[in-house]
Amino acid sequence: METKNKLVRVFAGSEITVNLLQYELEKEGIPTNIVNEYDQSSLRGYSPGTPYSVDLFVLDTDAEKAEPIVQDFMKNNKM
Numbered sequence: 001m002e003t004k005n006k007l008v009r010v011f012a013g014s015e016i017t018v019n020l021l022q023y024e025l026e027k028e029g030i031p032t033n034i035v036n037e038y039d040q041s042s043l044r045g046y047s048p049g050t051p052y053s054v055d056l057f058v059l060d061t062d063a064e065k066a067e068p069i070v071q072d073f074m075k076n077n078k079m
Helices: 015-027 037-044 060-076
Strands: 007-013 032-035 054-059
Touching: 007 015, 007 060, 015 032, 015 054, 015 060, 054 060
Parallel strands: none
Antiparallel strands: 007 054, 032 054
């Protein structure tokens, strides 16, 4: 039987901030996934959120490793 990993949201913010954090996580070997519903929905002709609402996800198996990196990032950027 195949086990599937789940995605866990570790951060939400502006696209620029999410991209910076994504770089920090991937530098440590943690793959990420960005979901920008504003961009996706505006391509479909409607807008459910704001352009500053971008989510950053990691695999559930990497969440524990990602947590201190996210916390340090938020502390260093006064969030």
